[in-house]
Amino acid sequence: MRRNSWLPEVFNDFFDTDFMPKANATAPAINVIESDNEYKVEVAAPGMRKEDFDININQNGDLTIKMESKREKKEEDKKAHYLRREFSYSKFEQTLILPEDVDKEKIAARVEDGVLNIDLPKVVKEEVKVARQITVG
Template identity: 40%
Template sequence: MSTSVMIPKNGSFASKNTNSNFQNWSSFLDDIFSKELPSSLMSNYDSTLSLPKVNIKEDAESFIIEAAAPGLEKSDFQINLENRVLSIAVEKEVKNESENEHYRRKEFGYSSFKRSFTLPETVNEEGIKAEYKDGILNISLPKKEEAKQKPARNIEIF
């Protein structure tokens, strides 16, 4: 006996001989999980702030962490160093209030993120510096003297 195979909208394979209740339930779950949450459920969450993307560069003198975090103020950041773990955190409260004291709706939101990086032992922790400019957070992690790359030199043969 041959069985035809249907490909439902979720891309998984299902046999034509399967229980029809299972197909209905599966389709129902697909519909739920393929949709975004209604905006009314998400109205108090600021979706504009997300986990920032980072670039990490290395040169002979230092490591540099660049974090893209536009729309923030320098005062929104907290950068901490504990046990060779560098943490970058932001907590931002957004308030939208009406100046009319008889308002019918008042909204506020809260956003935060935290990124942590374990630093190599070659970083001079005392020399770490941070700067926030044009939406980019730059953290300079200077290397210890013994870890800095020495220039190439010729070795004389005797």
């Protein structure tokens, strides 16, 4: 299996900046797995629902992953007339530059057990068969 050069550049550009040091705990963990026929991207997303995600291919042909979760919990104590609110808000956006061998029409995504899974199938290359009958003239 060959090693792709796109992966380190994508993550170095994103994580290794003055604005976001590598130790930033707010960015979810991302795994990228390559097999012979596809790439898989796994994004840690505990507590997130499928409605919290927006995944698309932008005008440059790059994969954009957006996560946004806003939860509000209200509790009211009738005896003390006390109102307490707890807000939970998280937002994340990442753009991945896709390799040229990704079939962009067949990308699929799903959320399972707190992990966003994105399947990036590779383009199936049809091999040209060179075997043929040659007529002797």
